[in-house]
Amino acid sequence: MVLARRSPGFTLFIDADDTLWENNVYFDQAITKVTSSVARHGHSATAFRETLLTLERARVRTHGYGLANFRHCLELACQARLPEPGLAAVLQVVDREVSLLARRGIEFLPGVTETLRELAWRHRLILLTKGDHDDQLAKVARSGVHLFVHRVDVVREKDAAAYVDAVRRHGVRTGMGWMVGNSPRSDIIPALGAGLNAVFIPHPATWALELAQIPDLTSERLLVLERFEELTAHF
Ligand SMILES: [Mg+2]
Incomplete structure (x- = not known):
């Protein structure tokens, strides 16, 4: 038109x-879901969030602001904070939440x-x-x-x-x-x-x-x- x-x-x-x-509120909700899953596996939610923010700060300069980079930052933060067992389950939550973000209505x-x-x-x-x-x-x-x-x-x-x-x-x-x-x-x-x-x-x-x-x-x-x-x- x-x-x-x-x-x-x-x-x-x-x-x-x-x-x-609305945009960031949905990213916050996804992070909250992943963080809850991290906590359920006995790991520090605060430390996870700090690790995630540090990774995002470092990576947006080189990898931009897309969903792919958000997913990768979440995965890297999980890998940094969680040993197996637990890691695979939390990575499934990451996958589900990022997929939801990609198709949610405006x-x-x-x-x-x-x-x-x-x-x-x-x-x-x-x-x-x-x-x-x-x-x-x-x-x-x-x-x-x-x-x-x-x-x-x-x-x-x-x-x-x-x-x-x-x-x-x-x-x-x-x-x-x-x-x-x-x-x-x-x-x-x-x-x-x-x-x-x-x-x-x-x-x-x-x-x-x-x-x-x-x-x-x-x-x-x-x-x-x-x-x-x-x-x-x-x-
Ligand atoms: Mg804005």
Whole structure:
């Protein structure tokens, strides 16, 4: 579907996971299931979680944010923490939980589709999501969000260079671009660093690796909102 726009307006780059729809809460649930299984086999749940986070922190740089890497991190953490017997049973839980994640339905946050529909009349909306290309496009297809935005852009990492590149590729004029998202580390800090304005919409279940201190919360180039649907009052 080609969306029409009434006026050129701004270019709004919009994050997907935990901005438009629930995401990390499902990963947390999968980790909880695996951790419970680890604990049932007599091993420390806390140590397992610490090992997992350390592995994720180390591996996202080289292996990205996809489900395949999540599965591998869980498997490596199990192998690091559990001897046989028990390991095989916990690995079965890993397999089941990651398989469920791969095909679970998309649950939009409140008011998201209505808000996108309204914003699309006034502004150019570009879904800008990072991660495994196939994983992210599968979520876009399952959600139908491509019907509400003008473009979908999947990048491997959302750092300042990626935002500079997105601004260039999409021909965004100075002062006319905004990044909307829940992640200080991936959406807000690098977008501001690349010269974009930003809208920070915190999500309580944001992944630990996405958290960071935003240097200046009072910046004129930064808007902080509680809910996605508040965007229509500002744009
Ligand atoms: Mg996000």
